[in-house]
Amino acid sequence: MTITKRKILGTIAYTVPAFFALVIVAIVLFVMTYIVIGGWDSLTMDFLLGSPEEGMTKGGIFPAIFGTFLLVVIMSLAGVPVGTFTAIYLSEYASQKSILARLIRFAVNTLAGVPAIVFGLFGLGFFIQFVGAGVDKTLYNDGMLHWGQPNILWASLTMALLTLPVVIVAVEEAIKTVPRELREASLALGATKWQTIRKVVIPNSITGMLTGGILAVSRGAGEVAPILFTGAAYFLPHLPSGLSDQFMELGYHIYIMATQSPDVEATRGIQYATTLVLLLLTFALNFSAIFLRYRLRKRIIT
Amino acid sequence: MKKRFRLSEFLAEKLITATAFMSFTFIVLIFIFVFRETLPIFSAPDEIAATEELGEQETYGNIVLTDAERAVEEKQNKSIAAEEGVTAKNLAGDRWQPISGKPKYGLLPLIIGSLKVSLIAVLLAAPIGILAALFTAAFAPKWAKEALKPMIEILAGFPSVVIGFFALVVLATFIQDFFGLEYRLNAFVGGVALSLAVIPIIFTISEDAISAVPKSLTEASLALGATKWQTALKVVLPAATPGIFASVILGVGRAFGETMIVLMATGNAALTSADPFEPVRTMSATIGAEMAEVVFGETHYNVLFLIGSILFLFTFTLNAIAEIFVRQRLMKKFSGN
Numbered sequence: 001m002t003i004t005k006r007k008i009l010g011t012i013a014y015t016v017p018a019f020f021a022l023v024i025v026a027i028v029l030f031v032m033t034y035i036v037i038g039g040w041d042s043l044t045m046d047f048l049l050g051s052p053e054e055g056m057t058k059g060g061i062f063p064a065i066f067g068t069f070l071l072v073v074i075m076s077l078a079g080v081p082v083g084t085f086t087a088i089y090l091s092e093y094a095s096q097k098s099i100l101a102r103l104i105r106f107a108v109n110t111l112a113g114v115p116a117i118v119f120g121l122f123g124l125g126f127f128i129q130f131v132g133a134g135v136d137k138t139l140y141n142d143g144m145l146h147w148g149q150p151n152i153l154w155a156s157l158t159m160a161l162l163t164l165p166v167v168i169v170a171v172e173e174a175i176k177t178v179p180r181e182l183r184e185a186s187l188a189l190g191a192t193k194w195q196t197i198r199k200v201v202i203p204n205s206i207t208g209m210l211t212g213g214i215l216a217v218s219r220g221a222g223e224v225a226p227i228l229f230t231g232a233a234y235f236l237p238h239l240p241s242g243l244s245d246q247f248m249e250l251g252y253h254i255y256i257m258a259t260q261s262p263d264v265e266a267t268r269g270i271q272y273a274t275t276l277v278l279l280l281l282t283f284a285l286n287f288s289a290i291f292l293r294y295r296l297r298k299r300i301i302t
Numbered sequence: 303m304k305k306r307f308r309l310s311e312f313l314a315e316k317l318i319t320a321t322a323f324m325s326f327t328f329i330v331l332i333f334i335f336v337f338r339e340t341l342p343i344f345s346a347p348d349e350i351a352a353t354e355e356l357g358e359q360e361t362y363g364n365i366v367l368t369d370a371e372r373a374v375e376e377k378q379n380k381s382i383a384a385e386e387g388v389t390a391k392n393l394a395g396d397r398w399q400p401i402s403g404k405p406k407y408g409l410l411p412l413i414i415g416s417l418k419v420s421l422i423a424v425l426l427a428a429p430i431g432i433l434a435a436l437f438t439a440a441f442a443p444k445w446a447k448e449a450l451k452p453m454i455e456i457l458a459g460f461p462s463v464v465i466g467f468f469a470l471v472v473l474a475t476f477i478q479d480f481f482g483l484e485y486r487l488n489a490f491v492g493g494v495a496l497s498l499a500v501i502p503i504i505f506t507i508s509e510d511a512i513s514a515v516p517k518s519l520t521e522a523s524l525a526l527g528a529t530k531w532q533t534a535l536k537v538v539l540p541a542a543t544p545g546i547f548a549s550v551i552l553g554v555g556r557a558f559g560e561t562m563i564v565l566m567a568t569g570n571a572a573l574t575s576a577d578p579f580e581p582v583r584t585m586s587a588t589i590g591a592e593m594a595e596v597v598f599g600e601t602h603y604n605v606l607f608l609i610g611s612i613l614f615l616f617t618f619t620l621n622a623i624a625e626i627f628v629r630q631r632l633m634k635k636f637s638g639n
Binding site for chain 1: 308310311314315317318319321322323324325326328329330331332335336338339429430433434436437438440441442446449450452453454455456457459460461462463464465466467468470471472498501505529530531532534535552555558559560561562565566586589590593594598606607610613614617618620621625
């Protein structure tokens, strides 16, 4: 091979991958710019704090923002403790060879790969038709639906299940960054295992746990498929007042407004602005997670 | 020295173990409760296996069908579901018309739809993701690396409904004008949009795989006089192949299970055709669009759960395959050292 040929080939081998890397950057910037431009004008305080009006053709999206907020709060309350405890079990208590630890690891991996819509089916089949209907039968038994129908509790629990792997992986990663020496020092001073976990491991990995929680919230706020038939509503005149109420949600609002609304073209502004709100929300969440993780990594190095 | 019994220690350990066990319980529950709702379709459990096989290897459909058909016919008298017209033959048909006087539950157009859209998505996402990963791991200067990684994280963080909306409003019009298409929403638009969701997966796992290639290999190649790109293409890339393959498989799994993007961008017409520019209805989109309207316990409801089970099994299998490949790569790495 001559030198020039080698050089040309080398340039190609370098430029083509670089070009594709650029393509990704271009895609991200293009999508974001387009949505920001499209939604910016409609994004006002009235829009953020108002309710939909005139058959959803005007007005704001406050109920959807509120519903999303409620969804991720209940989801976190249910999912983050379970995820954190599971991660603590996997990294502190279980030996890597124990069958239970392996089973749990397998389950977490599987859970991470299950399509979001299947979680929705599970929410419907288990939470609504099995647990909810069961509660109705035993507690009320008046032939009416109380819990055996889509509501915010079942949607949140379904979402908690979906985000469980995110929490577990992030918390485990955080716990791994706690140096062995710290644990050993604590144990050598006579502290018990649980004391060591509580006073040494958890405080030192709190940033990572926070990252896990934020990533889970971001994922939960962005997913729509699991709540399509477990609790999200097209339009509600008032905010949910209890756990057995349905709710409006940002992502579902975008889907409904863009595909099912009577006059899709007339509400484009609302659609863009809602998308922008959701995008900014997940962006802010992801950004803070990235920032926290960056600080965490820096700590490991120093 | 004898360990003193402490109640708090004991309780903490038991509580944590029990909580950890919950995540295992839930995966079992998901299996049970998704599959349970499909049972009324079949009079005997062994027919489920037969039909699910049908779904995954449609080319052999005719052969399997005759067996399954006979089995169903034998039990037809007892089966309520069979009276409503759900037989293996019906499920293997090429018409999806669940809401009509004589409902037809042919899964073929839905399976073809899912495969078509996923194929387009992965064909687009794989080269972009893998080559960008190669660039990041092997060539890129530090500043480019630090600029690219957050970009990928942002892309991965895009909610699928946002990508779906973008595809529906912007991409569909652009593609229609560019190719002069008859239908605005079609499999191609869905595939392009879906590739945006698949790229981060393929990129991240490929990048991990490429970065994990031992330094000794690259250094040996460079020491022998190979250039940087020769090393990258002939040493690093082949060594990272299992991981890259796993990334593509996981990408297929993601594409297959994704709902909101395809629901919004593919047009949702249950057609059986190979033309990428015709509208399609995928399996996931069918569940998403129809589940909210069906009545609990009727055949349509159960068939939607059957579709969900097929999705579940398919992605489960793909993840298991990917896992095996990643593990092989790790073993290779360790034996290499």
